[in-house]
Amino acid sequence: MKFDPNRPLPATARDVAVLVGRMLLGVVMFAHGYQKMMINGIGRTTDGFESLSIPLAIISASFVTVVEFVGGVLLILGGLTTVVCGLMTVIMVGAAVFVHIPKGIFLAGGGWELVGVITVGLVTIAAVGPGRFSLDHLVRGLQERHLRELAMASK
DSSP states (O other): OOOOTTOOOOHHHHHHHHHHHHHHHHHHHHHHHHIIIIIIHHHHHHHHHHHTTOSSHHHHHHHHHHHHHHHHHHHHHTOSHHHHHHHHHHHHHHHIIIIIGGGOSOGGGTOSHHHHHHHHHHHHHHHHOSOSSSHHHHHHHHHHHHHHHHHHHTO
16 A cells, blocks of 8 residues: 555544634634623623724624524534525625734734634634534435435325
């Protein structure tokens, strides 16, 4: 057997890697949403957005809070993964543009490195899919089974 350093991981290992990445990003996003919703509250979150000159602060704060909170749970479970990753990517791009890019790269100075890494993780998961260990995979399997049963019944 010839060694190929560029050979992808076996399917199960890829699915585990996606699961771990999805869960880590989901927990981080959920924690940020939880902080905005339960600790700071939408009022203080809105005030923070206004102080950063984020447009439509109440709407932006509400959108970000709900997407991070609910989307974090969905990402952990692997539900609506591509949609959730897309919405969270919009949030991360907004955070980069309005807050982090002007402060440079390093997190210690308020820079964009964490937002950048989260964004790349979200885009990667959206690109490769949620993996076999996900709610999306389970639902897709049930749909395919139902369609097969319908096709068999119509014969």
